[in-house]
Amino acid sequence: MSRAINVNAAKPDVEALCRKHKVTISAIETLASGGTRVVLTNADGAATMNRVFGRKVLSGTVERTPLRLRTA
Numbered sequence: 001m002s003r004a005i006n007v008n009a010a011k012p013d014v015e016a017l018c019r020k021h022k023v024t025i026s027a028i029e030t031l032a033s034g035g036t037r038v039v040l041t042n043a044d045g046a047a048t049m050n051r052v053f054g055r056k057v058l059s060g061t062v063e064r065t066p067l068r069l070r071t072a
Contacts, residue, residue, distance in 0.1 A: 003046045006058040008035045023049055033063035 003026065007014055011028060014036045018025050023045035028038045035058055040046045050057060 003041070003043060004037060004039045005046060005049055005053065006031065006035060006037050006062045007053050008056045008058055009053070011036045014038050017052055018045075018049065021048055021052055029065065031062050032065045035062065037062070037064065 009017075011030050014028065015025065018038070018040070024041040026039045026041045028036065031037055038049070040049060
């Protein structure tokens with residue numbers, strides 16, 4: 001199972017739910033296509049948060065914001 005989850009929820013809401021369920025976040029970013037991408041520190045945490053988010057988990061391709069500008 002992947003540790004990364006794309007969720008149809010705001011970043012502060014994702015952080016709050018992870019804190020509530022005692023799941024540690026490795027990385028988190030707001031998606032350009034809407035929602036939040038969260039990477040958790042282990043697969044058990046990812047499984048827990050998949051259950052917590054339920055129908056809010058996004059499937060398919062999402063548009064991410066580049067972390068660095070590409071130089072030509």
